[in-house]
Amino acid sequence: MLLDGPEAAGYPTACWTTALIADLIHLHFKIDYAPGYLSHLLDVLGFSYQKAKFTSDHLNDDEALLWLEETWPEILRLAKDKHAGVPFGPLFGDEASFAQWGSLGYTWALKGVQPTVKTIGIRKAYRVFGLLDRFGGGLYFQGIDGKFNSESYRAFLEGMLAHFPGHMILLQDNASYHVSSTLRAFYEAHSDRLTVYQLPAWSHG
Helix, strand or coil, rough: CCCCCCHCCCCCCCCCCCCHHHHHHHHCCCCCCEEEEEEHHHHCCCCCCCCCCCCCCCCHHHHHHHHHHHHHHHHHHHHHHCCCCCCCCCCCEEEEEEEECCCCCCCCCCCCCCCCCCCCCCEEEEEEEEEECCCCCCEEEECCCCCCCCHHHHHHHHHHHCCCCCCEEECCCCHHCCHHHHHHHHHHHHHCCCEEEEEECCCCC
16 A cells, blocks of 8 residues: 555545554554654665655656557668668657756755855856667767757757768657757758657656
8 A cells, every 4th residue: 555655545645654654554454553653664664754756647658658559660660671871770869958057965064054055156058969879879969059949959960960871760759849840841851861750748768
């Protein structure tokens, strides 16, 4: 029941507390435990009190399964028909931004006194477009000085088309500039050398 989560047990929350677990035990087993003792008992049973992470409730598992069963085999067939050189397989495209103003961590300090750390005060980031070759294992990337947008993404893809001798199969997420009118026109203009597939909306990495 603990692994299934509080919502499965009928509680209007997604996180367990010892008070909630004590209530669960009382309801199902008619045994009363003090919440403080339950912390020790849960530790012995292999549980720990930790920060949860979010997962989207918009994930469409049915759409992702359909993509794997129908679209992915289609992509593999196209890769076999089109590729005679580099890249060896479908290219998964994405982008990343690396903050250059530092990040906060934990430090020892007096109780009740929040510590401070210096920062340069300039919110600057290093941005990178990248493509990962599904079969060859190659990683192709380009850093940019500006923003992620239709123009910078188009310039990146133009460079990749110039770099690769064969047909390029691009798999990408649904970022707004990936599917903008500017990029759709670009894909159409280069359809002889570029085939683009969109990943399912809200799909897992």
